[in-house]
Amino acid sequence: MRRLLTVLSTAVLAAVGLTPVASAAGDGDIAAALATVPGLTVVKEDPAPAGYRFFELTFTQPADHRHPGGPKFEQRYTLLHRDFSAPTVAFTSGYNVSLSPNRSEPTRIVDGNQLSMEYRYFTPSRPQPADWSHDLTIWQAAADEHAAVQAFKKIYPGKWLATGGSKGGMTATYFRRFFPDDVNGTIPYVAPNDVIDPLDKYNRFLANVGDPACRASLKALQRDALKRRDELGALAADDAARKGYTFTTVGSIDESLEISVIDSYFAFWQYQPASACASIPRAGAPAADVWAWFEQVESLNTYSDQELEPFVPYYYQAAVQLGSPEAYDSYLRDLLRYPGTDVPSTFVPASVKLPRFDFLAMPDVDFWVKAHGRQLLFVYGSNDPWGAEPFELGYGSRDSYRYFVPGGNHGSTIAQLPAAQAAEATATIRRWAGLPAASSRSLASAAAPAAFPDFDANQVLADRPRL
Template identity: 75%
Template sequence: MRGLLTVCSAVLVTVLTVAGPVPAAKAAEPGGGDIGEALRHVPGLTVVDEAPAPDGYRFFRLTFTQPADHRDPDAGTFEQRFTLLHKDFSAPTVAYTSGYNVSAAPNRSEPTRIVGGNQLSMEYRYFTPSRPRQENWADQLTIWQAAADEHRAVQAFRALYPGKWLATGGSKGGMTATYFRRFFPHDVDGTIPYVAPNDVIDEIDSYNRFLSRVGDDPGCRTALKAIQRDTLKRRDEFGGLATADAAKKGYTFTTVGSLDKSLEIAVIDAYFAFWQYQKQSDCATVPKAGAPAAEVYAWFEKVESLTTYADQALAPYVPYYYQAAVQLGSPEAYDGYLRDLLRYPGADVPESFVPKSIERPPFDHFAMPDIDFWVRTQGRRLLFVYGSNDPWGAEPFRLGPGSRDSYRYFVPGGNHGANVAQLPPDEAAAATATIRRWAGLPPAGPEVTARSAPAGFPDFDADPIMTARPRL
């Protein structure tokens, strides 16, 4: 396997040079000039509008013309949505992506807060509206194409921001930041991926072993399994509530096949979703088997809605499920204790959530091992943060003998919102100092990692883009 990974890595390296030319912006004088005027000199960039921003910042909504296929100039272009939070031309700049849509609010990621810098946020290709008119999912929606998008963006903006650059993102965004660094290792000076899964070999799954022992309280795990079983035993009762809810919202279930199938998959997922986003203290909120249906339904709405897999709820995330089905991989369903109650065993897989009208190529078994191999053998200046109770951390990125100036931290009891500020004080201080060093800044006091954003800034972790379905 090692030889195969080496060959795969070498093949991928050879294709990195074929991306289209990067637009050259007119250089701005660091510390001076008007950012609004400077943006108008970036080829391919359109300033959609300037929105209100907290004192000391300016906030712009932008689009940037990208090749639909970085290897095929004849495939056309599309407009990719960006936002820019500008502080100073000479400040460090953070390239951020959630891996999904771009937020329209002037939020700051934690690394941006730590370095007090600018932030360029990018929407991931194929998430509406950042999608080519002539779609070609198999050729255009790959981790390399998305990395090439980020490469062109960073190169285009580097003329405006010649200082240090960092890349970051949470969850799928953390994966994206890692892939970007693998394919274009010299574009930024450091990468901080948050809660980024590393599903190296899809058939070898560590998630279920993790889920069988997650948390400090075995009674919580038992209670979760009990309410799942009770819900499936009372399927008609809960199905009636879900049917009424779906009718009110105008939901249909063509992609998964039926509301009943959607309900069953959601019940399976609820155990995973609970540990992903809830806290250990929320174990007390788990309803007891036999509780009134309305009470249980309301609990599922908080943890994993029983209408999660409606067509209308799935639509924004189809590009993610497609990627999970063809490159990223996914956890196997944790449902062994429910098997006697299942009507659709084996349905809880990404393929179930991709419309049949979208053709899928065979699964790429080389993509994730290549990334993992690069991190362990060539990774430089990477800082991974995970939550110890987050199921997505069951298969984390691993550092190896070739990783240099790289670090990995776990927040004790942390979930999918884990960040540097939640680490034990000595680890938080060390991680903060590392991030600031990569940004060319001196160490700072612990207040820099405060979880609450400064006055005027929305809390980034409250952004619905970060917490909405899908699980990742």
């Protein structure tokens, strides 16, 4: 199972015909403003680039928003503050929150504030005791975001946007579906839309993606790896011993290896550039070379208990609401010892009980996007397997758009679109944020996040689950 703008100075603003945004709170202090938000705790303030302040926060949430008087938990947030009257972007990766002052692409485009949220059940943002079946649903997570945005609007009364990449893009879409009036625009990146499980479009995509010779090389390497599983298994065992890995959840190190080999094809197209086809080892290459390639694409120990543990909430949701692609493994069937196990439930510990799959959750969101969605801007990569079943705009969609980055993978961004499309998308986002269209000069600034860590918050990193 594979796992789902620099700050414009006053001089620059003047050069492009814009004026700096004045603070709505005058000379008010953001730390003092945060202290007025009920349920919010400032854990600490961390260093931030000039012109910004960066805070680690917790926010008290009900474990079950349908029973707000019941048990509570502390949800982890970060806030990158620029100006009280600047637009504000609600960001989530759908996983843990980053504790570095990174800016998502929409935040750079609007030069705004960013409130980043950890998804519930990703530790430490987990209720205790944990009632997975009642508390870990797409609606509950959307209600978390709703509560936070409403609380922070007391500090930031301007325009709001929501964004996220991959599972975070799905989260931003679900938030908009359940609370359509909370934000002025939603920008989901590489967000899958597995509408009807198990009807699957992913395998048809994988059978035709990229160059035929590259696909053939990948499949030949996979078959070779499964034929040499004892040799590669010994390397996996040595690696597991050094790192203290165990394999109770999936059952064995051999099963982990087999599923990793299956998933490597999907993972290659998800994360690697087309140029990486030249680096695929030939069948029969030295085991050390094959091991090193898998370490770059899909580690053969991906499904150890220790590697799985941080992402169990994702696998749980994939097993009960989100859905997932079926395994792309028909050409490997004669070599498989554990056929049918590459499914989300395999990666959820037995201690977490799985309710029956909710076949209505994804069709409901899909219908809403087509019939009622507004101010939605979806970005996909044409080579990304997760774009095989994208969100589609329909007869009722209003002021909404969808773009595909040519040759793009799971890290696709607006900046990678053809220039005319990138300018169009950027102008749309700025319009939603109540800002004038950007000049080419300010577009260039938005694409170059100098003084911030070298990390794009929309990119789902390869050490995370497939999604």
